[in-house]
Amino acid sequence: MMDHFEHCFPTDPSYFVHFRDRIGTSGIEKIFDYSVSFHGRNAREDVVFSDTTVQEKNTTFPTDVKLAKKIIDKANTI
Numbered sequence: 001m002m003d004h005f006e007h008c009f010p011t012d013p014s015y016f017v018h019f020r021d022r023i024g025t026s027g028i029e030k031i032f033d034y035s036v037s038f039h040g041r042n043a044r045e046d047v048v049f050s051d052t053t054v055q056e057k058n059t060t061f062p063t064d065v066k067l068a069k070k071i072i073d074k075a076n077t078i
Helices: 014-044 064-077
Strands: none
Touching: none
């Protein structure tokens, strides 16, 4: 168990891909069904909240260099 932030992954992310490939769709459905039955009525809510803060997102933020390049490109087209 980790009690503080680690900069490295606890395992190689490709292990999950290989695991999903091994168990297949039916295995994933079995795990999902077990999870729903384990959590009982709480798992059958109309609204499900998902924490996606750890998922990678393709978000870029404007920087001075990007803005300068955009201005130069626009000036060149004019």
